[in-house]
Amino acid sequence: MAKVMVVTSGKGGVGKTTSTAALGAALAQAGKNVVVVDFDVGLRNLDLVMGAERRVVYDLINVVQGDAKLAQALIRDKRLDTLSILPASQTRDKDALTEEGVARVIGELREKFDWVICDSPAGIERGATLAMRHAEIAVVVTNPEVSSVRDSDRIIGLLDSKTEKAEKGERVEKHLLLTRYDPGRAQRGEMLTTEDVLEILSIPLLGIIPESEEVLKASNVGSPVTLNNAASAPARAYADAAKRLMGESVAMTIPNDRKSLFGKIFLRRAA
């Protein structure tokens, strides 16, 4: 049965789109049929991060309003044929998304895919509530930083009240994805630790993504970090998180990019 998952955070710039692309690609690499849906109407970026920006013809709004068929708007990833993207509209605003239209599109996507991953816009308004509306799983992306943790707490409150599941008296399965984590700084007392954030938000941990240059490198070239450099620390952390989403139990580690001196010299020469 298809799973609908929202990637959300409240606060902007914490890594929702990066995480949507990376988790989507990792699940697709594991052989699942995956679609990533951009709900950030007016400020779409998932297409750019996934390297599909030049192939956008129709978008979510066109499908919601019945101007295009779902199959026309879906873009198949060039690297992974099990991965598709449904882009958001860049010219319209979030009011063009109707509750019924979104419900219908999500219903159609459920029939075609194993995983429907909704990339939520920042904020707590219509776009964000519609993105989480039909989800049974939520990934709450949080930076170890006060404003991000506070906003995540607010989003968790919305997941428990404004979703279809919540209204039926059921629960959305919530997971914390801690991004831009720097173990060294946390150890020196300069950054909230994983334990701090878990204690405050009290939802289970899906993964810890270390702060890494690889994330920017991947978005520069329009490739999910899990595809761009699968051996990099963030890619390994995302791959582990994807395995946990599929029900595997994987020991929680924080991968690092630190190379041996020999490796550093060698890589610098090679580059």
Add this chain to the structure above:
Amino acid sequence: MNVLSFFRRKSSAPVARERLQLLLAHERAAGGGRSDLVNILREEILAVIAKHVTVDRDRIHVKMDRGGSVSTLEVDIEIRTPPGDALALSA
């Protein structure tokens, strides 16, 4: 920064943690819909006082200070003495 202040430097993460815990305890208790608690209190207090004395809306200040174990609500209402009364008092 000299050597001494380097050693005396307190780590900031525990401060962040405490501030968050305190803030969220209050925000969760308020439950989103009642985040404007101070405004609601202000309006209701004003309604009660206005039944008995004339008060100027702009001269009411409601302040809330949220603490760990005790929070304080400070209500400051200025009641203008009517000119007649002032005369009577001085007489």
